[in-house]
Amino acid sequence: MGVAAIPPAASSLSPSGWARAESSQLLLPPLPPGRGCVLCRHQSGILALASLQQGQRSHQQLTGNHPCRKQFSRMDCLCEANTSFALDLWKKLSENDSRKNLFYSPISISSALAMVFLGAQGDTAAQMVQALQLHKAKDVHPGFQSLISEINKPDTKYLLRIANRLFGEKSYSFNTGFLDSCNKFYLSELEQVDFQQEYEAARGQINSWVEGKTDGKIQNLLGQGTLDSLTKLVLVNAIYFKGNWADQFKKDLTKEMPFRINKNQTKPVQMMFRNGKYPMTHIGEQQIKIIELPYEDKELSMIVMLPDEINDDSTGLEKMLWWNHCPKKNYGKLERELTYEKFADWTNPEMMNTKEVELFLPRFKLEESYDLKPFLTSLGMHDAFDMGKSDLSGMSDRNDLVLSKVVHKAFVDVSEEGTEAAAATAAVMKFRCASVPRVMADHPFLFFIRHNKTRNILFCGRFCSP
Secondary structure, three states: OEEOOOOOOOEEOOOOOEEOOEEEEEEOOEOOOOOOEEEEEEEOOOOOOOOHHHHHHHHHHOOOOOHHHHHHHHHHHHHHHHHHHHHHHHHHHHOOOOOOOEEEOHHHHHHHHHHHHHOOOHHHHHHHHHHOOHHHOOOHHHHHHHHHHHHOOOOOOOEEEEEEEEEEEOOOOOOHHHHHHHHHHHOOEEEEEOHHHHHHHHHHHHHHHHHHHOOOOOOOOOOOOOOOOOEEEEEEEEEEEEEEEOOOOOHHHOEEEEEEOOOOOEEEEEEEEEEEEEEEEEEOOOOEEEEEEEEHHHOEEEEEEEEOOOOOOOOOOOOEOOHHHOOOOOOOEHHHHOOHHHHHHHOOHHHOEEEEEEEEEEOEEEEEEEEOHHHHHHOOOOHHHOOOOOOOOOOOOOOOEOOOEEEEEEEEEEOOOEEEEOOOOHHHHHOOOOOOOEEEOOOOEEEEEEEOOOOEEEEEEEEOOO
């Protein structure tokens, strides 16, 4: 995000054969006379969630005012807020075209926007609370602080890192309290640059930082013309994930097979195969299989949601739901009806049985870029982008900053070794895992990379076409 001029910032990582990360950036242009500053920010991140049960057990074992209990309580609430926002954004990104590939890091976007929220006041702050679902969280910034600490945990068999950086105009005065809070909660230090005279050089400096944090997977995050002499601040968030599957696919079993884009059209894809035991379930009324593919250490997992079949010219993801046999109230497309409650229930370990299955999964890479401004405004975040209404006075006493742009870029590479990424209800409980000996992901599916302990989604994706 950017304040006081139009800056960009964001980055992600992603190497091949792993789950990758995303990046997003927010830009703020200068306001009219008397309010002339712009803030720009960029972020990238990866989400990976696995065992929901582990975090719940830890929470249940803690009592009273134990500091760890407070930490898990904060992260539980933040998980609900982040997941709700992730799915709200998913629906907005899918409105114009539900048949295209999709990949982004909601944790990257929400953490970058949370830094902007640090400096928001009045209606601007209230609208951000609603758009980001932060009313479901308590102690938002300490919650992100705990989450970042968990994500950056050392001595793991996978590589998962999240980083933040402020790039500020060297001649502009930012509130010390804002800078201190960014550093305290988001480990984001201020790096002074010369946007006024050397904004193109500053753009190169920011892009280099992003590229370095994402192991070269996110390049040229800020395109030419993104920044200008009015740019005052660029907030950057980069998240990178690289991990091997707990049980890898054998490369010699990967073969070319047809991937059914819809009932009448196919494209060739390199299809991986493995016969092994995986947690999975089948949601009968929705006719979807859900399977969990853990990474090494089982602290991160990929969750795949696969429709049973394609029945028409659609992708199969437009399948109609029939919740509680009440079509008038709850009738809609699978993705439109996906909520935090349903996602939590469907992926709950108690809903899954570990079964031996024949798993067919495409080897694929996705790289997606988004200008998130129209999607955020459609979620109700209007004033932050409005020169006449923006109130980011927490960043500067001059109150002359406005958000101009939010850019996000993400990359994922799924292969035999693993993944690299630089970017509901009680009624369901009865749909226990049916006997499904084969999972054939040869048609469009949804996938999520989840961090098990905190249950936060690091990355969201939809694979519709090779």
